[in-house]
Amino acid sequence: MKVGILTFHGADNYGAVLQAFALQEYIRSLNNDVDMVNYSPKAVLKDYKTFSFAFSNTFTGVKKYLLHPLILLRRFIRIIPFTRRAKKFDNFRKCFFDLSEPSYTDIEKIPQDYDAYVIGSDQVWNTKISQDGEPVYFGKFKKNINSICISYAASAGDGEELLNTSESFDDFDAISVREISLKNLLQSKFNIASEIVADPTLLVEPEVWNQVAATSTYNTPEKYVLVYMVYYTEKALSIAKKIARKKNMKVLIIDFCRITKNHFISPIGPEDFVSLFKNASYVVTTSFHGTVFSVIFNRNFYFVSTKRKGENRVRLLLNDLKLEHRIIDDTPELKPIDYAYAMKILPELRASSEAFLQKTLIKKE
Numbered sequence: 446m447k448v449g450i451l452t453f454h455g456a457d458n459y460g461a462v463l464q465a466f467a468l469q470e471y472i473r474s475l476n477n478d479v480d481m482v483n484y485s486p487k488a489v490l491k492d493y494k495t496f497s498f499a500f501s502n503t504f505t506g507v508k509k510y511l512l513h514p515l516i517l518l519r520r521f522i523r524i525i526p527f528t529r530r531a532k533k534f535d536n537f538r539k540c541f542f543d544l545s546e547p548s549y550t551d552i553e554k555i556p557q558d559y560d561a562y563v564i565g566s567d568q569v570w571n572t573k574i575s576q577d578g579e580p581v582y583f584g585k586f587k588k589n590i591n592s593i594c595i596s597y598a599a600s601a602g603d604g605e606e607l608l609n610t611s612e613s614f615d616d617f618d619a620i621s622v623r624e625i626s627l628k629n630l631l632q633s634k635f636n637i638a639s640e641i642v643a644d645p646t647l648l649v650e651p652e653v654w655n656q657v658a659a660t661s662t663y664n665t666p667e668k669y670v671l672v673y674m675v676y677y678t679e680k681a682l683s684i685a686k687k688i689a690r691k692k693n694m695k696v697l698i699i700d701f702c703r704i705t706k707n708h709f710i711s712p713i714g715p716e717d718f719v720s721l722f723k724n725a726s727y728v729v730t731t732s733f734h735g736t737v738f739s740v741i742f743n744r745n746f747y748f749v750s751t752k753r754k755g756e757n758r759v760r761l762l763l764n765d766l767k768l769e770h771r772i773i774d775d776t777p778e779l780k781p782i783d784y785a786y787a788m789k790i791l792p793e794l795r796a797s798s799e800a801f802l803q804k805t806l807i808k809k810e
Contacts (some may be wrong), residue, residue: 449482450465451582455538463718470749475802477720530713538545540660552585562593563595563596565621566600569582583616584617593618593806594616594797596619596620596621598623614635624758625761643794650742654741657719666694666725668726669695669721672728681749687776727779740768740784746779
């Protein structure tokens with residue numbers, strides 16, 4: 446079967462790119478021919494541009510930067526690391542994705558010759574990202590009449606404002622989502638059945654991630670505490686420093702543009718990101734994918750709570766794995782993790798997700 450994946454593969458975001466890669470690899474393992482459909486809408490990529498002068502088109506925007514010159518200065522400071530990181534992401538996509546050619550932003554150019562389209566994972570239904578609902582991510586494009594269209598671990602983010610009409614989902618043959626809140630909303634509001642599935646990064650075997658990490662050329666110290674924050678908090682950084690002092694280690698921070706006296710990493714690609722988690726002695730994170738890769742590599746990690754709604758994914762995963770004690774608010778006792786139960790239960794958590802893809806990616810007669 447020829448399968449095309451539609452997701453945020455073009456975003457220079459570690460979670461977005463690595464989950465896209467993992468989904469590609471798992472679907473390929475089912476003996477499918479897989480492409481990452483090279484559709485990249487401008488609305489999705491706008492936050493990852495090296496530098497944007499869009500504000501200069503409006504008086505309000507110009508006024509903002511005149512009144513707050515430090516914001517403008519920070520934008521200029523970020524140009525070089527942004528450019529370097531963007532190049533590393535591009536190289537990763539060239540090496541690890543089977544991209545359809547060429548890249549395009551026009552919905553009319555999406556190829557119609559796929560037997561199946563898989564939409565997701567990621568926040569493909571988040572209106573804040575895709576400007577009131579990008580139609581492509583609802584399957585609203587021309588396709589062969591016998592083509593299958595499914596969603597895998599689709600998310601609407603925290604708000605779920607896009608769900609205004611059941612017709613939005615008419616083009617799907619099967620729907621899976623990543624949050625139970627979205628599953629419940631689809632059922633209660635539209636009577637649409639869906640399944641909860643695992644993040645794609647958990648679908649593939651650890652050996653796949655070992656192979657990705659092996660391509661990294663980033664040199665790290667022998668022992669270090671890795672810090673990765675999607676939501677920056679001084680609390681997490683303080684906890685990491687205390688662990689490092691107690692264990693006589695360095696602190697490495699995945700933060701390519703923050704001005705800091707600490708050891709920060711600038712810039713890295715997705716393969717370096719994976720390698721840094723694999724080789725860390727300790728991990729302190731506020732990120733779901735930071736937590737996932739810590740689990741994949743059996744690292745001693747701590748998830749520092751910021752009390753955000755998006756933390757529910759982390760809490761549900763860690764509750765299932767009996768690792769909820771790694772969610773902290775303050776400096777913890779440094780006890781190593783016994784991964785025996787987690788590694789036993791993880792394949793069971795994956796099984797229903799694997800079954801969803803296996804039963805839905807069947808060619809129509």
